[in-house]
Amino acid sequence: MITIPYLTALTTYFSYGLLFAFGQFRDFFRKFFDWWNSSNLQGYAPICLGLEDFYIRRLYLRIQDCFGRPIASAPDAWFDVVERYSNDYNKTLKRTANVSRCLNLGSYNYLGFAAADEYCTPRVIESLKRFSPSTCSTRVDGGTTSLHEELEECVANFVGKPAALVFGMGYVTNSAILPVLIGKGGLIISDSLNHNSIVNGARGSGATVRVFQHNTPSHLDKVLREQIADGQPRTHRPWKKIIVVVEGIYSMEGEICKLPEIVAICKKYKAYVYLDEAHSIGAVGKTGRGVCELLGVDTADVDIMMGTFTKSFGSCGGYIAGSKELIKYLKYTCPAHLYATSISPPAAQQIISSLKVILGEDGSSRGAQKLARIRENSNFFRSELQKMGFEVLGDNDSPVMPIMLYNPAKIPAFSRECLSQNVAVVTVAFPATPLLLARARICISASHTKDDLLKALEVISRVGDLVGIKYFPAEAQKPEFEKDAHKMD
Secondary structure (H helix, E strand, O other): OOOOOHHHHHHHHHHHHHHHHHHHHHHHHHHHHOOOOOOOOOOOOOOOOOHHHHHHHHOHHHHHHHOOOOEOOOOOOEEEEEEEEOOOOOOOOEEEEEEEEEEEOOOOOOOOOOOOOOOHHHHHHHHHHHHOOOOOOEOOOOOOOHHHHHHHHHHHHHHOOOEEEEEOOHHHHHHHHHHHHOOOOEEEEEEOOOOHHHHHHHHHHOOEEEEEOOOOHHHHHHHHHHHHHHOOOOOOOOOOEEEEEEEOEOOOOOOEOOHHHHHHHHHHHOOEEEEEOOOOOOOOOOOOOOHHHHHOOOHHHOOEEEEEOOOOOOOOOEEEEEOHHHHHHHHHHOHHHHOOEOOOHHHHHHHHHHHHHHHOOOOOOHHHHHHHHHHHHHHHHHHHHHHHOOOEOOOOOOOEEEEEOOOOOHHHHHHHHHHHOOEEOEEEOOOOOOOOOOEEEEEOOOOOOHHHHHHHHHHHHHHHHHHOOOOOOOOOOOOHHHHHHHHHO
8 A cells, every 4th residue: 555755645635625625716706606697407406516526627627638638540659649729728628630749658558459560450451341340239149250259269268268258348347247246145355446347346236345455465364254254234144155356457556466365365265256357468477368377376266357458459348257157157147248239340350360469379479579578668667767766656567657646736747748748648636546646657568669768767757857756766877778778889
């Protein structure tokens, strides 16, 4: 967990308090001066009301130009960001015909498959001609093609499970699967920093939900022991089923799950393990098979393996992998399989082709090179940021590295300054993170070159000094890539 310096916490609270006070002050005078305006609601309650509406109007709109920036090219190492302007103090943003060529540090393009690829792209184009962009049907009607069946077989073999089921959207994979797996009388024990899709899926299941401290196996052990001893609320009957839900790499922290310890605890208490590998599958492990391979965990010890194709594979959708009995059950009961349109055939072909490249089945070693490069790039970039004095979250080998900003004024300042110097970064604040823990989330790609990383470090260091987010003393040391370049000269 993050320990916030006292002074930083104090100034952050003061900044939010000031924004809140001025917002309330402006709302008071808005009501006072607009009281004579007629209302068109005619007895209906306002749809947008409460603190959420206040937060959007008085805080978010001030900096909304830092979010939702449209792009005009593939999300490669460099991409075109469309320039926007506002004539009403950021309430609305209008696009221009101008674009800025920026270094991309925000996309989940971990292995570089999101741009044109010599092996994948021709096959995707051919599948588009053969199958069309959409099946226009659900999987149980006319939406299953030979590509879908091939994809499920490829995914199952890749993650080391007997069978797999694919879906057209990664978010829905979690939110629709959990209510099918467990219901009333069951217990879900979820990591406190699990993704919103898991949170919504757990809430929608009707099961009792308990939370354990982020990535803390000892607290998970305590929660499991207490819940098994107490049983169901009111009746104290034994739980019908217990599922522990964790992520491989936590998307807002960049931390790798302590999977071996968690699996051992779940075995001890006979609880099922549900592993979300959205950010780890394809990105970590010697052959890209995720945290199980990285940490030496047998996939047979993980009961339900979930992942998405939007990060390492340059496509869309998600998958569930498990036993044949589990997948057969999901095919009969999961609404995302029964009622949603199947994944686009070209998207399915993109995943199949990228998997073949990763496994070396394309006849080249590009897959192994990509995996080595993403690991080297991630560890180098994280190390250099820390040496500069930034507070960087996460573990080595993780391509996700959040830089802590804390203060709300530093969110737009960091984002806008980086963009003005042609580096596009993603900033994240409440409600995606706790109120005090705003951050910039850097995502590294195998498509980034040494020069790209050095430029990014130079810009981020300069902006970090300007904004004041170097919370630790810097080390006087040149980047390793630069040293190597001098040696070569």
